[in-house]
Amino acid sequence: MWRDESVTYQVAHRSLPEIWALLQNADAVHGLYYVLMHGLFALWDGGLVTLRLPSVLAVAVAAGLVGLTGCRIAGRRTGLLSGLVFALIPEVQMYAQEGRSYALVCALVALGTYLLLRCLSEPSRRLWILYGLSLLAAGWLHEFAVLALPAHGITVLASRADRPVRRAWALAAAAVAAGLVPLVLLSAGQSGQVSWISGPKPKEWLEITGVALVAVLCARYPAAGRGPVLLPRLALPLAVLPTAVLLLSAIHEPMYVDRYVLFTDIGFALLVGTSLSALVTAASRCGPLRARLPRATALSAAALAAVLALTPVTLQMRTPDSRKDDVTAVAAEVRRVSSPGDGLVFAPSRRREWRLSHPDEYDGLVDLALGRTPRASASLQGEELPVPEIRARMLSVDRIVVLSDPPGQPEDTVPQEAVKREVLRAHFHECSRTQVKGAQVTLYARGAECAAPKGN
Structure with missing residues (x-):
């Protein structure tokens, strides 16, 4: 579990009135998803399995719908490949x-x-x-789903x-647009939550450009007479337009994050699947079997190479290293270095989300800066003193056990964060510092002894 999933987990375990109170202050864009997950956990509290099962099933359904769409336009092989x-x-x-709404x-x-x-x-x-x-339900799960509408408009x-x-x-x-107005108005007042978005990095720009080029090339291939014309008119706008809109929004404020427009992969898959089907058709028309063998062999080799190239990525995504942090590893390290009665400090305070999904691992520790808990303050991280x-x-x-971001991250300048750093520098010395995925756990002590007091 990483930090975003941790938020889903702990918010879904609040009562409906508590979730409603939270949405007035933060995360309104995920409100419907939290309510759905609250209901699911009420039926079956299976931990990570319950948290992630809706996403697994949703992608399975999406893959089937992509296949049905390709099949309806260009036949079963196109649908299967797409x-x-x-x-x-x-x-x-x-x-x-991942236990999020995307x-x-x-x-x-x-x-x-x-x-x-x-x-x-067959309109009806x-x-x-x-x-x-x-599309209204998609928009209420995440309002950027509305970007599918202009893509569909181009198709029409x-x-x-x-x-x-x-x-x-x-x-x-x-x-659909009218039905999303209440969510847009509520979430607009919480835009500070996405102030961390800084726009794509060079590697991401390369990925975005590469995907767009492949999409355009695949759209031109069937349109050249080797495939139906409607499919690129349906798939290309969906594959390219939502991402382009978010990138252009950087003129006002950076808003692009790949998961916000995950649905563009629907259009991309349809385009690639159609082109692959067209290649297979072309190979099957190359005269007798002996003439077709070289092309069939080349296509099979290309497919095998693609699977082999994706295998390391697929395996890596199933490890904690694929996420920004690992709240489970953070909790385990806190348990290892701490003793009952030790102080606990989150620097910055938003990292308190690491604790919320593993409260038992923090039993006996005193959260020194916390004034009101997240539930009591209708917030995600609570209110500090x-x-x-x-x-x-x-x-x-x-x-004091201090939980902080990895080295190199900018330090928050609010007074509460500044006083934490000042007290630690002036009155404590560092006993140990452990790097875990996306975080560091540091033990500080006063005096010469770092060992836990006897009897703890």
């Missing part, structure tokens, strides 16, 4: 095993995309209502649909 490509994308595998959003957008395709060929009021409801225009179809899509899109009280409480103990 669904397999979707399931093999590393980013999809990452969020298939896989559910992806499944709902995949459903909406499939329903849109059906509406273009029932299908349009289902289409609108699927590019497919040269009849005026009644265009009008029906416009009404459905307007209903004023500076003088933090100073006095830190000076009242002989040993």
Whole structure:
């Protein structure tokens, strides 16, 4: 479990009134997901399995819907290949095993995309209502799912649909947008929560550019006469437009994070699957079996190479090293170095989320800076005491376990964080410092002895 999953876990275990109070202050964008997870944990509190099972099932459903979409446009082989490509994308595998809302959003957008395709060929009021409801639900799980709407709008225009179809899509899109207004208004006041977003790094820019180029090339290949024209008109906008919109938002404020637009992999998988199917078709038309063997061998070798190349990434994503931090490892290290009665300090305070999902590991430790618990303060990390009280409480103990970010991270400048650093420098010395994934656990003591008091 890492920090974001830890937040899901501890918020889902609050009561519904407590979740509602929290959403007035933070994480409104994830409110519906927290309520759904609260209900699931009420039915079965299976720990990490319960936490991650909805994402696993959602990606399985999304892969099936991608396959159905490809099958409806271009046949079973295209559908099968598209669904397999979707399931093999590393980013999809990452969020298939994570207790957050992004896989559910992806499944709902995949459903909406499939329903849109059906509406273009056999429009009906029932299908349009289902289409609108699927995207509205996706938007309430994460409001950036609304970016699928303009991508679908381009598909409707590019497919040269009849005026009644265009009008029906416009009404459905307007209903979805109107239904998301309350969430947008509530979450707009909490925009400080995403102030950490700094935009893509050079490696991410390379990945984004590479994916866009592959998508465009695959879209041109079927359009050249080797595949149906509708599929690139459906898949290319979905694969490219949401990411482009978030990148352009950096003119005002950086907003791009890959998981926010995980559903773009639906369009990417459809494009790659269609091109692969077209290649197989081309290989099967190369005359007699002897003439087809070299091309078939080359295609098989390419498929094997792709699987082998993805295997290390797939295995690495199933280890703690694939996440930013490991709250389980942090808790275990705290248990190892601490003794009952020791003080506990989170620097910065937002790292208190490391404790919330493993409270038993912190039994007997005194959170020296905490004024009101996260539940009592309707917040994610709780409210800290004023500076003088933090100073006095830190000076009242002989040993303090400090949980902090890894070296190189910027230090918070708020007074509470500054006084923690000042007291530790002036009155304590470092006994031990342990690096764990995404965190460090440091034991400080006053005086010459770092050992725990006798009897503890």
